[in-house]
Each structure stands twice: as structure tokens, then as C-alpha cells.
Amino acid sequence: MALHKGTEKHKEHLLSVNPFYGEANPVGGMTEAPPRHQLPDTPLPPSTAYQLVHDELMLDGNSRLNLATFVTTWMEPQAGVLMSECRDKNMIDKDEYPRTAELERRCVAMLADLWNAPDPAAAVGCSTTGSSEACMLAGMAFKRRWARRNADRYPGARPNLVMGVNVQVCWEKFCNFWEVEARLVPMEGDRFHLDPQAAAELCDENTIGVVGILGSTFDGSYEPIAELCAALDGLQERTGLDVPVHVDGASGAMIAPFLDENMVWDFRLPRVASINTSGHKYGLVYPGVGWALWRDKEALPEELVFRVNYLGGEMPTFALNFSRPGAQVVAQYYTFLRLGRDGYRAVQQTTRDVARTLAGKIEALGDFRLLTRGDELPVFAFTTRGDLPYDVFDVSRRMREHGWLLPAYTFPPNREDLAVLRVVCRNGFSHDLADLFLDDLARLLPDLRRQPHPLTKDRDAATSFHH
Numbered sequence: 001m002a003l004h005k006g007t008e009k010h011k012e013h014l015l016s017v018n019p020f021y022g023e024a025n026p027v028g029g030m031t032e033a034p035p036r037h038q039l040p041d042t043p044l045p046p047s048t049a050y051q052l053v054h055d056e057l058m059l060d061g062n063s064r065l066n067l068a069t070f071v072t073t074w075m076e077p078q079a080g081v082l083m084s085e086c087r088d089k090n091m092i093d094k095d096e097y098p099r100t101a102e103l104e105r106r107c108v109a110m111l112a113d114l115w116n117a118p119d120p121a122a123a124v125g126c127s128t129t130g131s132s133e134a135c136m137l138a139g140m141a142f143k144r145r146w147a148r149r150n151a152d153r154y155p156g157a158r159p160n161l162v163m164g165v166n167v168q169v170c171w172e173k174f175c176n177f178w179e180v181e182a183r184l185v186p187m188e189g190d191r192f193h194l195d196p197q198a199a200a201e202l203c204d205e206n207t208i209g210v211v212g213i214l215g216s217t218f219d220g221s222y223e224p225i226a227e228l229c230a231a232l233d234g235l236q237e238r239t240g241l242d243v244p245v246h247v248d249g250a251s252g253a254m255i256a257p258f259l260d261e262n263m264v265w266d267f268r269l270p271r272v273a274s275i276n277t278s279g280h281k282y283g284l285v286y287p288g289v290g291w292a293l294w295r296d297k298e299a300l301p302e303e304l305v306f307r308v309n310y311l312g313g314e315m316p317t318f319a320l321n322f323s324r325p326g327a328q329v330v331a332q333y334y335t336f337l338r339l340g341r342d343g344y345r346a347v348q349q350t351t352r353d354v355a356r357t358l359a360g361k362i363e364a365l366g367d368f369r370l371l372t373r374g375d376e377l378p379v380f381a382f383t384t385r386g387d388l389p390y391d392v393f394d395v396s397r398r399m400r401e402h403g404w405l406l407p408a409y410t411f412p413p414n415r416e417d418l419a420v421l422r423v424v425c426r427n428g429f430s431h432d433l434a435d436l437f438l439d440d441l442a443r444l445l446p447d448l449r450r451q452p453h454p455l456t457k458d459r460d461a462a463t464s465f466h467h
Contacts (some may be wrong), residue, residue, distance in 0.1 A: 015052055024181075040127050061405050067423045067437075068407035070217070070251055070281040070379075074428035079334050083286065083327035091127070091326045094315050096310055100326040101315065103333040109334055111291055114257050115266040115275055123267075125293035126318050127279075127329050131250040132170035133320050134276035134292035138246045139174040140209075141274065141294065144301040145244070146208040162202045162243075163211035164194030165412045166218045168250065187415040192216065192371065193223045194419050196231040203235060209244045209273070214252030214265055218411060219372045219422070220355075220379025222252055225265040225272070232271055244273035244299075249288075251377050253277035258345040259352060270418065273299040277330045282348065284339070284427055289328035292318075310336060351378040355425040358434040369446055371420060378425040383418065390448040392421045393456035395441070398448065404442040 014033035034040035034052075044052075063073040086100065094101040104127050112123035128134040139161065147154045160181035164170055167184075175182040183202045184196045193216045203210065210232065212225045232243050247253065247265060254277050256263055266275060272295065279289035294300040300318065305312040309453055339347065355374025359382070363370050367385055374380040384392055396408035411418045425434070 001407050019054070037441050062403055064428060065217050065403050066405040067425075067429075068405050070278070070424055070426070071287050072280050072284055073426060075284070075286055075331065075335075076338070079285075079331050079338075082334055083331050086327040086330045087325045089326035090321075090323050091329060092308070092317075092322050092324070094317075100330060104329045107291070107329065107336060108293065109333050111277070111293055112267075115253065117267045117293070117295055119296070122296045123293055124297055124308060125291060127274075127332075128290040128292055129212075129321050129324055130212065130280060130288045130290040131168070131248070131276050132173070132290070134278075134290040135168075135170045135246075135248060136174050136320055137178075137318055138274045138276055139171070139178060139180070140304060141300050142209040142244065142246065143178060143180060144304055145299075146206075148301065150205075150246065150276040152347070154338070157206050158399075159208045160202075160204070160206050161208055161211065162199050164199075164213065164216075164223065166193050166216045167211060167213060168217055168248070171248075181206075183207075186413045187411060190371075191417070193221055194228070196224055196228040199228060200235045201230040203241060203243050205241060207241070207243050209246055211246050212246055212265075213379040214247055214249040214256060214282075215379070217251075217379075219373055219420070220374060220377035220424075222256070222260075222263075222265070222376045226263075226269060229269045229271040229348065245269070245271045247272055247275045249275050250278045251281045251379075254279075254282035254284075254344070255352075255377060258341065258348050260272075267295050279328065281353075282426075283332060283346075284335050285328055285331045287328070289332055304369040310441075318427070327409065329340065348378070351425050351427055351429070354378065354429060354431055354434050355380055357431065358423065358425070358438065361438050362441070365442060365445065367449075368421075374425065379422065381420040381422045383420045388449065389451045389453050391454040391456060392419045394448055394451065394454055395421060397456075398444045400439060404437060404440065 014035055017033050023215060034044060066073065066235055089097045089100055091100065093127065105129065108125035109120060111125060112120035117123040130135065142161070143159055146159055151155060158181055160183050161175055162183045163185070165184040165186050172182060175179065185198045185202065194212065199210050210228065212223045212228045214222055216223065225245070229245055232245065236242050256265060266272060274292065274294045276290060276292045276398055277283060279285045279291055280287040305316045305318050308317050352374060355378035359370055359373045359380040363367050367388060368382045369385060371381040371383065384390065384395070392408040396406050399406045406421055406423070408419065408421050411420065
């Protein structure tokens with residue numbers, strides 16, 4: 001979560017209360033305006049408190065028009081009802097809520113089967129608050145396995161984790177929090193994600209693992225997981241180093257099984273030790289729920305597992321968080337039941353079709369160059385032609401005037417020179433909405449072309465890419 005600090009010392013502004021917020025008599029129902037940054041002295045009527053918060057939240061962007069987020073912004077009403085019925089259930093209390101725990105177990109079994117675990121019954125997994133926690137857990141398992149194998153050298157030797165510079169920030173956090181050296185493969189030319197051979201060359205006896213991303217957030221492209229495993233196989237043949245792979249499938253692990261069935265990226269590759277995904281992304285559930293799975297018990301050190309009382313016995317758990325609602329896990333099970341393989345395939349194919357079609361129409365406008373086309377993740381990145389008097393940050397700022405949240409950002413090393421726009425197509429972003437987006441973009445172009453030069457003074461301040 002973001003870190004916040006208290007308000008600076010200044011004259012306190014009070015919230016403005018409309019007289020009509022009173023229960024009946026607008027005057028009789030009035031109360032003293034409450035402060036913004038400290039607890040009020042007296043209670044407010046529930047309708048007044050609701051309206052004050054509701055009105056302030058109106059200034060947030062419309063989540064359905066947010067083309068930056070990967071997170072699910074639409075679910076069926078029935079899912080919402082189930083979530084409201086379960087939001088008071090604490091997932092950690094397995095004994096008190098045994099059926100919620102059972103639904104979690106079933107989801108893990110379904111994912112183990114979906115990701116081709118050699119023996120789905122032997123796979124180990126858990127729900128998390130999202131992919132960030134799942135990645136932390138996978139990294140912890142990597143480090144503990146490495147430390148156990150190198151007990152004669154650790155803690156003297158410093159462990160390292162190899163990954164592309166395009167990884168999500170949660171991996172940088174893991175390395176920082178757990179004192180692991182991050183070895184990053186930079187971007188080069190038109191390669192915007194990890195290169196398998198370059199990753200293998202960064203590995204040594206202190207490498208706890210390599211992370212491959214099935215769906216880079218920067219451009220929506222899949223990293224070549226099979227080629228990465230092959231490069232590490234070659235490394236083991238030459239040096240004897242046995243380096244495991246974790247697949248960060250935050251988005252792609254819920255796309256590839258349905259749309260790219262012939263692509264081998266999952267537990268069919270013996271070197272893949274663990275996989276995570278975000279149920280609240282292309283798993284089609286509201287935030288926040290993620291999943292982490294290990295191919296077998298050997299991949300998850302037993303000393304990391306805690307035991308909780310469950311129906312008079314013990315249930316193994318692995319988590320950083322403790323209390324959290326069961327609503328999202330229940331919603332995930334509902335969605336698995338509701339859609340099945342055919343349903344997921346239809347939803348994801350529609351989303352990919354929207355991405356491909358919109359990408360092609362944007363390219364046809366003539367002002368933009370596509371980096372990706374939405375044919376892996378339903379996500380594509382594009383940039384402006386070099387001879388135009390505006391840049392991607394101008395486009396992002398102007399599209400916001402129409403309600404569209406279109407992220408603009410620069411790429412990491414060694415492509416800091418490249419600034420792009422990115423469109424994330426999710427379930428609920430229909431062909432109709434895509435056409436409205438295109439119409440608004442096309443209407444802006446004449447004004448943008450008349451600019452004397454790009455108007456962005458500070459790219460770092462202008463960037464709207466934060467996840």
C-alpha cells in the first residue's frame with residue numbers, strides 16, 4: 001500500500017454539508033461541519049456520512065475507462081451478491097469458515113490442472129491478496145531452498161535473483177526486503193523483455209532463481225519461458241548449476257491456457273518450480289486475490305509453512321498477510337464454475353480481438369507506431385512518430401479531458417529514450433467502447449498537430465505508469 005503522512009500544519013478546512021443531507025427537516029437535520037483531518041467530536045447520521053464520502057469519490061476516474069489498470073473492473077451482479085455475503089468472513093479462520101477454505105482448495109486444484117502440474121494432487125498452492133504477495137512467497141521459497149543447499153556458505157554469500165528489467169515493481173521490493181541482489185537483464189533495441197541467453201549468463205552459484213514473465217506490463221508481450229528453461233538446461237550441462245524458474249503469470253497465466261494452448265510455458269517444463277497469477281486481473285475477479293502454486297512439496301520448503309487448526313486437524317498455510325476477507329476467493333470459485341474452459345476461452349478471445357482491432361485502427365491513423373499488437377496479452381503499446389510536434393504525454397493529458405485514463409511512460413534501461421502509450425483491454429472494454437476511444441483520439445489529432453512543440457516539461461512528473 002502507498003505510504004501517507006499526516007496533513008501539514010495549516011488552518012483546518014471543514015467539510016461542507018448540504019442542508020438537504022438531513023434526514024427530514026433540512027435545518028433540523030444539520031450538524032456542525034466535520035473536520036477533514038481529525039476525528040469529529042460527534043457522530044453524523046449515516047446518510048450524511050455516506051453522501052459526504054460519495055460526493056468526494058465522484059472526482060475519481062471511471063474505472064471502466066481506465067486503460068492503465070490490469071485489474072478487473074466489471075463482474076456480474078450475482079458475483080457481487082456472493083462477495084457481499086462473504087466480505088465479513090476472515091479467510092484465515094479455516095475452522096470457523098470451512099466451506100470457504102474448501103472453495104480455496106478447489107481453486108488451487110483447478111489451477112494445478114490448468115497449468116499442467118505433473119501430479120495435480122501433489123501440487124501445493126494458496127490464495128494471496130494479489131500477485132505481489134504471491135511473488136514474495138515464491139521468492140522466499142527460492143531463497144530458502146538456495147540457503148539450505150548452501151548452508152556452508154550462507155549467510156556469508158549474497159544470494160541473487162535474475163530477471164528482466166521489465167519486471168513488476170513487486171520483484172524489486174522482494175529483493176530489497178529480503179536482501180537479495182537483483183540482477184536485471186536490460187532492454188536492447190526492439191527487445192523489450194528478458195533475453196534467455198543473457199539471463200543464463202548472469203547466473204552463478206549464488207543465483208536463487210530466474211523470473212520469467214508471461215505478459216510484460218510494459219508492452220503486453222510474453223517472455224520466452226521455454227527458451228529460458230532451455231538456456232538454463234545448457235548452463236547446468238556446462239557448469240552443474242541447477243537454477244529453478246518462477247513464472248510470473250500475473251496476467252498471461254489466465255490467457256495462455258485458453259488462447260495459446262500449444263505454447264509450452266508451465267509445469268510441463270521441469271525447470272518451472274512455481275507459478276503465480278492475479279485472480280483479479282484476467283482471472284476476472286474484483287481486487288484483490290492472487291494465487292501461488294508450486295509443482296510439488298519439494299519446491300516449497302516445509303519450514304516456511306505454518307499449521308492452523310482446521311476441523312479438529314491441521315491445515316498448512318503460507319502467507320504474508322493474516323486477516324483478509326473470503327469474498328474474493330469465493331468470487332474466484334464462482335467465476336471458475338460460471339465460465340469453465342469454454343467460457344474463459346470466449347471471454348479472453350473477445351478481449352484479444354478488441355485489442356488487435358483497436359491497435360490496427362490506431363496504426364491506420366498515421367501518427368503512431370505500434371510496438372505490440374495485442375496478440376499475446378490483450379495489451380498493446382504504441383508511440384508517436386518522430387516528426388510530430390507532440391509526444392505521448394500530450395496525448396495522455398488530452399485524452400484525460402475526455403475521461404480516458406491512458407498511461408504514458410518511458411521504458412527502463414537501455415531504452416529510456418522510448419516513451420509510449422499503453423492500452424489494456426479487459427473484459428467489459430467492448431468494441432463499442434474501443435470505437436468511442438478511437439473517435440476521441442482522432443478528434444484530438446488536428447489540435448495536437450498544430451502545436452509548436454511537445455508541451456511536456458518534465459517527463460518524470462508527467463508519467464502515469466505506476467504498476
